[in-house]
Amino acid sequence: MNDAPPLRVLAISGSLRRASSNTALLEAAALLAPAGMTIERYDELGELPHFNPDRERDDWPAVDRLRRAVHGADGLLFSTPEYARGLPGSLKNALDWLVGGCEITHKPCAIFHASPSSVHAVASLVETLRTMSCRLVDEASITVSLRSTTLDAQGIAAHPDAAPVIVRALTAFARAIEAYRVDPGYLPPVRHEPDPSQV
Ligand SMILES: Cc1cc2nc3c(=O)[nH]c(=O)nc-3n(C[C@H](O)[C@H](O)[C@H](O)COP(=O)(O)O)c2cc1C
Numbered sequence: 001m002n003d004a005p006p007l008r009v010l011a012i013s014g015s016l017r018r019a020s021s022n023t024a025l026l027e028a029a030a031l032l033a034p035a036g037m038t039i040e041r042y043d044e045l046g047e048l049p050h051f052n053p054d055r056e057r058d059d060w061p062a063v064d065r066l067r068r069a070v071h072g073a074d075g076l077l078f079s080t081p082e083y084a085r086g087l088p089g090s091l092k093n094a095l096d097w098l099v100g101g102c103e104i105t106h107k108p109c110a111i112f113h114a115s116p117s118s119v120h121a122v123a124s125l126v127e128t129l130r131t132m133s134c135r136l137v138d139e140a141s142i143t144v145s146l147r148s149t150t151l152d153a154q155g156i157a158a159h160p161d162a163a164p165v166i167v168r169a170l171t172a173f174a175r176a177i178e179a180y181r182v183d184p185g186y187l188p189p190v191r192h193e194p195d196p197s198q199v
Pocket of ligand 1: 015016017019020021022023080081082083084085086115117118119147
């Protein structure tokens with residue numbers, strides 16, 4: 001019998017929209033989580049104050065809950081819309097609150113992408129997570145095209161094409177998190193290549 005505690009994944013949607021496809025994708029992931037993994041959704045993105053380095057150490061209950069939730073998670077799962085070719089400000093704001101702490105550093109992360117045509121937001125999220133020394137798990141990061149659908153979480157979780165892709169990604173995420181626990185070299189940090197256009 002495996003007595004290991006379940007892997008705790010915190011799912012963070014970059015959309016505050018009630019009928020968000022990104023949130024539905026993460027909720028579908030929670031429904032499809034493999035045995036030994038729980039996926040809990042972080043739903044206070046809209047409650048966070050605007051990040052201000054001058055007030056970074058002030059007593060902000062919502063920021064404290066964000067830091068605790070990230071700290072307590074074995075892995076982070078993101079899904080985000082693209083706004084004006086970038087990340088939604090609310091998601092970037094949440095990440096900015098984590099820059100100065102240690103909660104997100106070295107955390108295994110995966111990105112579920114609900115809109116293949118929105119390449120800029122995901123590229124920006126990847127760059128931010130790398131900058132914050134997260135460990136991106138490529139084999140757990142997938143594209144599930146939902147833009148032309150109106151499926152809710154149950155519909156996605158029951159979709160004959162989408163569901164197996166999600167299950168495979170989550171299984172790969174669990175495997176990577178466990179291997180990383182045993183050997184931190186399993187998910188090396190991604191090196192920043194110097195930009196030749198910069199002097
Ligand atoms: C203000 C605004 C700006 C947007 N800008 C872009 C964009 O630059 N590129 C893009 O691919 N989609 C853009 N979109 C479309 C959203 O990314 C898309 O509808 C996304 O699927 C919404 O995700 P959600 O259903 O989780 O809220 C924009 C949507 C809004 C509301």
